[in-house]
Amino acid sequence: MKYMSKVNGGRGGIIINTASITSETPFPTIPIYAATKAAVSHFSRSFGDPLYSGKSGVKVIAINPGLTDTQILKNIADYSLYDPDVKVAFDVMRTKVPTQKVNNMGVGLLQVLEKAESGSVWTIENDQPAKRCLNPA
Numbered sequence: 001m002k003y004m005s006k007v008n009g010g011r012g013g014i015i016i017n018t019a020s021i022t023s024e025t026p027f028p029t030i031p032i033y034a035a036t037k038a039a040v041s042h043f044s045r046s047f048g049d050p051l052y053s054g055k056s057g058v059k060v061i062a063i064n065p066g067l068t069d070t071q072i073l074k075n076i077a078d079y080s081l082y083d084p085d086v087k088v089a090f091d092v093m094r095t096k097v098p099t100q101k102v103n104n105m106g107v108g109l110l111q112v113l114e115k116a117e118s119g120s121v122w123t124i125e126n127d128q129p130a131k132r133c134l135n136p137a
């Protein structure tokens, strides 16, 4: 921000923070992970306010990916509280929710870069276009 800000002679820009759809709803299998993502989303909404972006010319935006086919989905044990039933519960959840291809994150990100206002949060899931996430819904 220090170097991007127009206040300091920078050119402005866009910061995209990666949250998760787990930031929007209680998520018992990964409570600490979900809480940190809620913080990322909330921080982006606040720091993206025109109070800051109006002067700096730097937009701050968050994205909430849904389940996406990457390595992190194989590392659930590293992120959950210790309980042998947690991995089972997570795997059951995964059978009920579609996992999107990584490519859709790239497509959705371009859509967000083109149209998102500073302070907005966007969900990208299920191989669908990016959709603005309103809070409260």
Ligand SMILES: NC(=O)C1=CN([C@@H]2O[C@H](COP(=O)(O)OP(=O)(O)OC[C@H]3O[C@@H](n4cnc5c(N)ncnc54)[C@H](O)[C@@H]3O)[C@@H](O)[C@H]2O)C=CC1
Pocket (backbone or CB within 6 Å): 018, 019, 020, 021, 064, 065, 066, 067, 068, 069, 070, 071, 072, 073
């Ligand atoms: N894959 C999914 O279903 C979802 C992923 N996300 C978020 O997307 C982002 C990217 O994750 P993925 O590509 O899915 O996972 P990934 O496991 O494929 O990639 C995560 C990368 O972060 C790196 N990393 C981990 N800890 C680090 C550290 N302390 N310092 C520097 N690098 C570190 C790892 O080496 C790895 O390259 C993460 O913030 C994740 O929480 C959000 C929602 C859903």
Ligand SMILES: CC/C=C\C[C@H](O)C(=O)/C=C/C=C/C=C\C=C\[C@@H](O)C/C=C\CCC(=O)O
Pocket (backbone or CB within 6 Å): 019, 020, 021, 022, 025, 026, 027, 028, 029, 030, 033, 065, 066, 067, 068, 072, 073, 075, 076, 079, 089, 090, 093, 097
């Ligand atoms: C490190 C943890 C591994 C993956 C988390 C992943 O990166 C992530 O952020 C996204 C998860 C997305 C989940 C998508 C589906 C949500 C479905 C809801 O209908 C289910 C709601 C609650 C589930 C309760 C639970 O499993 O804890």
